[in-house]
Amino acid sequence: MRVLVVGASGLLGGNVTSVALGRGKTVTAVYHSEDPGFDCPSHQIDITASTAVDDLVTEVDPDAIINCAAMTDVDGCESDPEQAHAVNADGAEHVARAADSVDAALIHTSTDYVFDGEETAPYSENAEPDPSQVYGESKLTGERRVREVHSDPLIARLSFVYGRSLPDGSISGFPAWVLEKARKGDSIPLFTDQRVSPSYAKATAKTLLDLLEADQEGTFNVASRSCVTPSEFGELIVEEAGFADATLTESSMSDVDRDAERPQYTCLDTTAVEEALGRPQSTLEEDLADLL
Numbered sequence: 282m283r284v285l286v287v288g289a290s291g292l293l294g295g296n297v298t299s300v301a302l303g304r305g306k307t308v309t310a311v312y313h314s315e316d317p318g319f320d321c322p323s324h325q326i327d328i329t330a331s332t333a334v335d336d337l338v339t340e341v342d343p344d345a346i347i348n349c350a351a352m353t354d355v356d357g358c359e360s361d362p363e364q365a366h367a368v369n370a371d372g373a374e375h376v377a378r379a380a381d382s383v384d385a386a387l388i389h390t391s392t393d394y395v396f397d398g399e400e401t402a403p404y405s406e407n408a409e410p411d412p413s414q415v416y417g418e419s420k421l422t423g424e425r426r427v428r429e430v431h432s433d434p435l436i437a438r439l440s441f442v443y444g445r446s447l448p449d450g451s452i453s454g455f456p457a458w459v460l461e462k463a464r465k466g467d468s469i470p471l472f473t474d475q476r477v478s479p480s481y482a483k484a485t486a487k488t489l490l491d492l493l494e495a496d497q498e499g500t501f502n503v504a505s506r507s508c509v510t511p512s513e514f515g516e517l518i519v520e521e522a523g524f525a526d527a528t529l530t531e532s533s534m535s536d537v538d539r540d541a542e543r544p545q546y547t548c549l550d551t552t553a554v555e556e557a558l559g560r561p562q563s564t565l566e567e568d569l570a571d572l573l
């Protein structure tokens with residue numbers, strides 16, 4: 282199977298590339314700024330340029346495209362909404378249209394930030410989206426455009442992505458920040474008033490490839506089974522990494538001045554993906570044991 286991974290230099294895209302190569306797929310890695318250096322052909326592309334996307338997809342003629350490219354800087358999206366929409370909505374549409382034109386299956390990645398965070402129980406795929414910042418709006422527009430131009434896309438909504446950047450292996454995302462502070466002996470302020478279902482990049486990549494191999498389509502939440510505050514997440518990280526004397530302090534989302542509003546509660550219900558694959562998603566504890 283020929284798989285084109287768009288955004289292969291990102292955290293999730295690197296993990297998807299690695300898992301796909303490990304499963305014997307013929308992978309082409311598509312990066313934006315810097316070639317990640319996987320042992321497979323690679324191409325530079327800016328997905329905001331539709332002709333470049335079309336040309337590449339026609340040349341590679343993949344059986345499947347997994348689009349992990351996005352403008353993920355939530356505050357950066359707030360200050361540059363044009364670029365956020367260019368990448369997360371227009372770029373998503375370009376990739377989906379090109380996939381459809383060569384009859385390639387498509388996995389498009391989206392976010393829990395399509396929700397406003399007003400719920401108190403995990404969001405199902407059918408919950409009504411209502412984003413509260415530019416990032417979520419641009420990703421939701423991207424989802425809608427993808428559904429318009431591709432006949433049977435799979436849209437995977439993730440939450441709080443973390444893991445090892447590949448191929449270099451460095452830890453990325455929230456655990457990297459917590460571990461850096463713990464190493465320095467700094468106190469670590471952690472929110473107690475936000476709840477998320479962290480998506481471990483390696484486990485997420487395996488789930489995405491499983492969904493592709495199972496010919497699934499539609500919208501799926503792809504996250505751990507756990508619904509935690511950053512404070513609980515941080516406690517598990519320092520415990521797993523053996524920083525028994527780390528200084529964790531309680532903090533609130535309102536203590537930090539940021540351009541974009543964050544939803545307070547975006548835990549995701551993983552029942553649908555578990556039923557589709559006939560296996561449970563991993564828990565945060567299992568994922569951290571693997572990571573650390």
Ligand SMILES: NC(=O)c1ccc[n+]([C@@H]2O[C@H](COP(=O)([O-])OP(=O)(O)OC[C@H]3O[C@@H](n4cnc5c(N)ncnc54)[C@H](OP(=O)(O)O)[C@@H]3O)[C@@H](O)[C@H]2O)c1
Binds near residue numbers: 313329
């Ligand atoms: N990070 C999270 O916490 C989170 C949470 C929920 C959902 N998600 C979703 O999960 C997916 C993967 O996110 P991630 O955490 O792996 O993000 P990431 O590490 O920031 O990677 C994003 C990738 O997109 C590429 N990219 C950005 N602009 C591009 C453009 N114009 N053309 C082509 N490529 C471009 C980046 O390349 P350059 O760096 O070279 O620009 C990078 O390789 C995204 O769909 C994201 O919206 C992420």
